[in-house]
Amino acid sequence: MKGSLGSLRKLGVYLYVLPAALIMLVMLGYPIIYNFVISFFNWTLRDPEITFHGFTNYIRVLTDHRFPMIVTNTVVWTVLGVVLQMVIGIALALFVDSMRRGKKYMRTIALLPWLIPGVVTALMWRFMFQADVGIINSVLMSIGVTDRNILFLADPNISMFSVIFVNLWRATPFWFLMITAALQSKPIDQIEAATLDGARYPTILRHVLLPYLSPVIATTGVLTTIWTLNYFDLIWVMTRGGPLDSTSTLPVYTFRLAFEFNDFGRSAALAVVSLILVSIMCIPYIIKIFSNLKERGAL
Amino acid sequence: MKKKSAAHRLATLFIVAAATLLILFPLYWMLSTSLKPEAEIFQLPPTLLPETFVLENYEFAWTQAQIPIYFLNSVTYVLGTLVVVLICGSLAAYGMSRFKFRGKPAFLLILLLTQVMPMTTLIVPLFVSFGNFGLLNNRIALIAVYSAIQLPLAIWLLLAYFNSVPKEIDEAARIDGCTGLQVLLRIILPLAKPGLMAVGLSISIWVWQELMLAMTFTTTDAMRPLMAGISASIGRAGVRWGQMNAVGMISIVPIIIAYIFLQRNLVAGLTGGAVKE
Numbered sequence: 001m002k003g004s005l006g007s008l009r010k011l012g013v014y015l016y017v018l019p020a021a022l023i024m025l026v027m028l029g030y031p032i033i034y035n036f037v038i039s040f041f042n043w044t045l046r047d048p049e050i051t052f053h054g055f056t057n058y059i060r061v062l063t064d065h066r067f068p069m070i071v072t073n074t075v076v077w078t079v080l081g082v083v084l085q086m087v088i089g090i091a092l093a094l095f096v097d098s099m100r101r102g103k104k105y106m107r108t109i110a111l112l113p114w115l116i117p118g119v120v121t122a123l124m125w126r127f128m129f130q131a132d133v134g135i136i137n138s139v140l141m142s143i144g145v146t147d148r149n150i151l152f153l154a155d156p157n158i159s160m161f162s163v164i165f166v167n168l169w170r171a172t173p174f175w176f177l178m179i180t181a182a183l184q185s186k187p188i189d190q191i192e193a194a195t196l197d198g199a200r201y202p203t204i205l206r207h208v209l210l211p212y213l214s215p216v217i218a219t220t221g222v223l224t225t226i227w228t229l230n231y232f233d234l235i236w237v238m239t240r241g242g243p244l245d246s247t248s249t250l251p252v253y254t255f256r257l258a259f260e261f262n263d264f265g266r267s268a269a270l271a272v273v274s275l276i277l278v279s280i281m282c283i284p285y286i287i288k289i290f291s292n293l294k295e296r297g298a299l
Numbered sequence: 300m301k302k303k304s305a306a307h308r309l310a311t312l313f314i315v316a317a318a319t320l321l322i323l324f325p326l327y328w329m330l331s332t333s334l335k336p337e338a339e340i341f342q343l344p345p346t347l348l349p350e351t352f353v354l355e356n357y358e359f360a361w362t363q364a365q366i367p368i369y370f371l372n373s374v375t376y377v378l379g380t381l382v383v384v385l386i387c388g389s390l391a392a393y394g395m396s397r398f399k400f401r402g403k404p405a406f407l408l409i410l411l412l413t414q415v416m417p418m419t420t421l422i423v424p425l426f427v428s429f430g431n432f433g434l435l436n437n438r439i440a441l442i443a444v445y446s447a448i449q450l451p452l453a454i455w456l457l458l459a460y461f462n463s464v465p466k467e468i469d470e471a472a473r474i475d476g477c478t479g480l481q482v483l484l485r486i487i488l489p490l491a492k493p494g495l496m497a498v499g500l501s502i503s504i505w506v507w508q509e510l511m512l513a514m515t516f517t518t519t520d521a522m523r524p525l526m527a528g529i530s531a532s533i534g535r536a537g538v539r540w541g542q543m544n545a546v547g548m549i550s551i552v553p554i555i556i557a558y559i560f561l562q563r564n565l566v567a568g569l570t571g572g573a574v575k576e
Binding site: 012013014015016017019020021023024026027028030031032034035037038092095096098099101102105106107108109110111112113115116117118119120121123124125126127128130133135138142169173177181226229230232233236237240250251254255258259264267268270271272274275278279282283286287289290294 | 326406
């Protein structure tokens with residue numbers, strides 16, 4: 001009797017987790033499996049007949065003449081974007097940390113770009129980047145940097161750098177805030193000891209500050225890499241992936257495959273490819289975080 | 300601290316000024332453009348301050364461009380997701396914080412793994428399923444997807460906050476005859492209020508700015524939230540920049556209000572999740 005009551009109580013514990021687990025199962029677990037299934041079918045809106053297709057979608061996606069460009073775009077967008085965010089964000093945080101006044105002001109103002117929705121950010125910059133009426137071209141011309149309108153978003157050679165710049169505007173403050181938060185509890189004793197020993201700032205930076213910051217840098221690096229790689233809104237509203245696919249990254253092209261070309265099968269296959277890519281990049285790190293937590297008994 | 304050199308002070312001034320200009324100018328330019336008549340927007344060189352102040356762009360946005368409907372839809376999606384995630388998330392985090400059960404570490408690991416899932420893996424299968432079940436343009440369906448995406452991080456964060464409430468307190472309450480749910484409602488939630496606030500804010504901001512799923516699962520003006528509305532009208536030929544900028548301004552009003560009044564919580568919500576572990 002007591003035993004069955006005890007096991008009943010144990011079952012009761014699962015009731016706490018059940019609602020959340022159900023929602024995630026239906027809206028995340030089920031679609032990810034269904035997406036996998038769809039990727040093996042010839043599934044377009046044009047053709048009402050849905051037939052099993054084997055790996056055809058994968059082959060077609062991977063041998064698509066656009067695919068090398070999409071991959072290159074994704075790598076440039078992600079790697080260049082994250083590296084620049086990181087370098088500027090860390091440098092800025094270190095400098096602001098050495099300021100006597102204005103620290104709080106910088107923290108306050110850095111919050112803004114991160115809060116503004118990507119769609120609105122894209123709208124603001126798309127307007128400022130306009131070739132004919134955009135303020136950026138008229139400023140550049142008036143100070144003599146250029147003598148004709150630069151096609152920031154319409155020139156396929158420039159467009160990628162324009163969207164990366166805008167993403168920098170949006171995401172660098174995140175790096176700045178994360179590093180600034182970590183610097184609040186920097187090892188002051190060590191820094192003072194090093195200073196007394198006659199160490200200069202570059203030495204302190206290399207041997208004290210950067211090693212101290214490296215866990216935060218790693219965490220922020222993984223987070224911003226996932227976010228940037230999967231980021232869709234900014235590019236979509238600024239260029240729709242154009243001109244001539246010059247700003248089409250994996251998420252943008254996956255979306256276009258589904259809802260512009262109406263090819264669900266290929267879109268699903270490309271989504272699986274993205275999932276595999278992201279997983280390879282991030283899962284080792286996530287497992288490391290997890291085992292750290294387990295060791296510390298946080299679970 | 301040593302006395303800072305003149306060069307350092309000059310650099311400080313430069314950095315503060317440059318950051319201010321770079322961050323605030325785009326926002327100022329959106330505001331300024333939204334207050335100009337169409338002719339002045341295309342004037343060269345551009346006018347920094349509107350020469351003629353007009354409110355016609357806002358008038359148009361508010362009376363003709365469906366903006367009030369979009370705005371209300373966005374508010375609905377935010378509130379709906381908040382309710383679902385905070386209730387289900389608190390229950391789950393409480394269960395995991397206070398009880399041991401089989402599969403707990405696996406569950407936590409799965410929650411963490413969902414964070415790398417690209418949202419593109421959801422759009423096609425859910426579009427097909429929602430279509431089959433008549434759930435496209437359905438508020439509850441969209442709120443459910445949003446909730447599922449926000450739950451994993453919310454549970455992780457709430458778990459950290461709940462764990463920081465000493466277990467002795469709820470054991471005492473148990474002895475006084477409180478049930479598990481009562482302990483959660485009367486003791487843990489009030490004590491974890493800053494955590495709920497931070498999680499709630501980050502959910503709200505995320506739902507407010509979400510575009511891809513909103514675009515996929517809502518196709519009618521009656522159901523569309525603001526960001527999907529903006530994205531749809533900026534793609535049309537002959538963008539009316541005055542009106543677009545006015546809509547942009549309207550869409551960030553709630554965010555600016557939160558920025559002014561809830562800044563401390565915002566920073567906690569933003570950096571908390573990442574710094575915690």
